[in-house]
Amino acid sequence: MNTKRKFSELSRRERIGIACGAAVQLVLLGAALRDLSRRAPDEIRGSKGLWAAASFVNFIGPLAYFAFGRRKPAN
Numbered sequence: 613m614n615t616k617r618k619f620s621e622l623s624r625r626e627r628i629g630i631a632c633g634a635a636v637q638l639v640l641l642g643a644a645l646r647d648l649s650r651r652a653p654d655e656i657r658g659s660k661g662l663w664a665a666a667s668f669v670n671f672i673g674p675l676a677y678f679a680f681g682r683r684k685p686a687n
Contacts, residue, residue: 641667644674647682655683 619627644667648660656663663681666673 637670640671640674644677648677651682657681657683 619630622630645664648656648664648667651660653660657680663677667677
């Protein structure tokens with residue numbers, strides 16, 4: 613049976629896992645938003661606003677931005 617548990621009812625290991633996952637998500641989000649704010653629009657594939665919004669999608673958004681959203685600098 614699938615019963616919902618409160619955060620306080622989770623084991624110490626489960627709470628630490630959730631906290632670590634949340635911390636990683638926040639670091640990725642912050643890094644993506646900071647990178648977006650520092651780049652010129654011509655250094656980004658697509659709209660800065662759309663990439664900023666996509667960055668709020670858990671893990672996938674910031675990782676997609678870093679993988680596909682940034683243009684490679686011309687050498």
